[in-house]
Amino acid sequence: MKRHELYVQLISELANYILRGNPKKMVISLHMEPDGFHIAAIDDRPRTDEEIAEIEHSLMLHQRPELASYYGTMVGHDLLGSARLELIGFQVKGVKVERIPEGGVMINLWVGSEDFDPGLFTINEKARGV
Amino acid sequence: MQGTRTLEVFVLTVMLGLFLAGMLSGDAVQTLHGFFRLQVTPARLVSDFTAVAGVGPTLLNVAAVGCLGYLFLILNKLQVSGAGLAALFTMMGFAFFGKTLFNCIPIMLGVSVSALVVKKKPQDYALIAMFGTAMGPLITFIAFELGMRRIFALPGSFAVGILTGIVMPPLAIAMLRLHQGYNLYNIGLSAGFVGLFTASLSHAAGADILPLAMWSTAVEPLLVAVVPVIALLAIVCIVAESPRRVGQGLAEAFRDFRKILTMSGRLPSDFADYVSPKGALLNAAVLGILFWLGMVLLGAPFNGPVLGGMFTIVGFSFFGKHPKNVLPVVCGVLVAIFLFGKDIYAPTPLLAILFGTALAPLAGEFGPAIGFLAGFLHLVIVDRTSVWHGGMDLYNNGFAAGLTATLIVSIIEWYRSTRNE
Structure with a gap:
């Protein structure tokens, strides 16, 4: 799959998820490197601990x-x-x-190929799910 | 990790049980002879293997095809997950009436070749390979029904099987987009598509492929007992996960089962992964018993195709089906059967009750009324689709369900996207 297609599809699904929560604000950023990329999405909708745990569970499969x-x-x-x-x-x-601090959540996703180098991104052990 | 191990033990025990039941149900030599006979038997819909070779050889064939699927998962370094269980039980279920080792292997190889062609690993398309064995009858047809000399027929059928496997991934991925994950038997739609072309080619060449009608009505106690034993085994697996606190283990399974009931079931809903293996096992036991009771109350024959339907339901209870999303669809199928005066004991309506549950995600996402409508429309179209592909696509209900889901999804999407808010 061409990389830009994957960017579009992931951003589209993420935006779809956030918009279904009816936020007033949504910001999505993309940081690209040769072997991977980082997407960060921010909204202003307050969420309970349970909702955040569900988001993490879905994304940490x-x-x-x-x-x-x-x-x-x-x-x-x-x-x-x-x-x-x-x-x-x-x-x-x-x-x-x-x-x-503004009340919403920030969802960070790191996506990479087999040669993904986490050192190029602000990704820690917990975020890697290890 | 322990949960995955439990699922593995569950499916391996089912296979071992079927193997032993097959071998011990009669003379072992006769059983093996019947098993080899099944490999060269026409496998198009509806070829009830229990009517062709008897119970023992059929159960042996089911265990063998299940082992093939399990080995394929292991070779591809994949865990036995909810999706894997759905694929394994579907393979086993259709080995009661169509799938054999002979007609599954070339397709699985072809799909693996397809992965390599696009520089992926065979494990990436493992599910497509396992579900893709729906086109098995095409291989048996070329090898044993076309009347070609064996020296050409056997390699020719193998080559066609590999080619069919190669085209399966692009079709499967494209078909997903049509119904957007609301038909659980997506490969049924893809295989129906391929079957449509092969049957049309055959028709153009002057040889019409007509569906078969081998359907046993004999009462075999061993076949009647299979599904309740699997349901019981699922409960034993739940208990075995925490043998020192049985009550707590069952309570946890019930809590997770209730959570599963809130999910739509849209592809890919791996209940074992998203919720828990315990909850998924309880869901499998409940759904298995519900449909078994339904068939008993109806007085349906427990033959190969009916058992195949129940195996598929048990498999997909780990991957999309639960009582709340299947019941509206079943009601829709039943109402259509009675309204149009169909014979409920005929193969097509009876199998539609079981396999029509492929449309369960529509009820799960859009409510019981849409699920009911889907079931109703499904019965209407499934009556005609098997003739289109000459019975080559074993998942004929998946083909019909794909068409039904595409129709309903298109209308809902149009309505939601064009009405003014």
Whole structure:
């Protein structure tokens, strides 16, 4: 898959998820490196600890190549019905979800190829899910 | 990790049980002879293997095809997850009426070749390979039904199987986009597509492929007992996860089962991964028993295709189906059967009750009314689709469900995206 397609699809699914929470603000940033990229999404909707745990659980699904290469192709394409963070979860190398002072949450995703070098990004051990 | 191990023990025990039941149900030599006979038997819909070779050889074939699927997962270094269980039980279920070692292997190889062609690993397309064995009857058809000399028929059928496997991933991925994950048997739609072309080619060449009608009505106590034993085994697996606190283990499973009931089931909903293996096992036991009871109350024959339907339901209870999202669909199918005066004991309506549950995610996402409508429309179209592909696509209900889901999803999407807010 061309990289820019993956950017568009992941951002689209993430935006779909955030917008379904009816926020007043949403910011999405993208940091690209040769072997990976970092997407950060911020909104202003307050969430409970349980909701944050659910976001993390969906995104922290361990690497599932058999699902990612088949069902994962729906990411960012088919937006009818509820948003599916787990489609993103199949693809990512690291995740961090945290509250921000303004009241919303910041969702950080690190995605990379086999040669992904976490050293190029602000990714820690916890975010890598290890 | 322990939960995954439990799922592995569960499916391996099912396979071992089926193997032993097959071998011990009659003379072992006769059973093996029947098993080899199944490999060369026409496998198009509906070929009830229990009517062709008897119970023992059929159970042996089911265990063998299950082992093939399990080995494929292991070779691809994949865990036995909810998705894996759905694929394994689907393979086993259709080994009651169509899948054999002979007609599964070339397709699985072809899908793996397809992965290598696009520089992926075979494990990336492992699920497509396992579900893709739906096209098995095409291989058996070329090898044993076309009337070609064996020296050409056997390698020719193998080559066609590999080619079919190669085209399966692009089709499967494209078909997902049509129904957006609301048809659980997506490969059924893809295989129906391929079957449509192969049957049309055959028709153009002057040879019409007509569906078969081998359907046993004999009462076999061993076959009647299979699903309740699997449901019981699922409960034993839940208890075995925490043998010193049985009550707590069952309470946790029930809590997780209730959580599963809140999910839509849209692809990919791996209940074992998203919720817990315990909850998914309880869901499998509940759904298995519900449909078994339904078939008993209906007085349906417990033959190969009916058991295949129940195996598929048990498998997909780890990957999308639960009582709350399947019941509206089943009600829709039943109402359509009675409204149009269909014979409920005929193969198509009876199998639609079981396999029509592929549309469960529509009920889960958009409510029971849409689920009911989906079931109703499904019965109407599934009556015709098997003729289109000449019974080559074993997942005929998946083909019909894909068309039904695409219709409903298109209308809902159009309505939601164009109405003014």
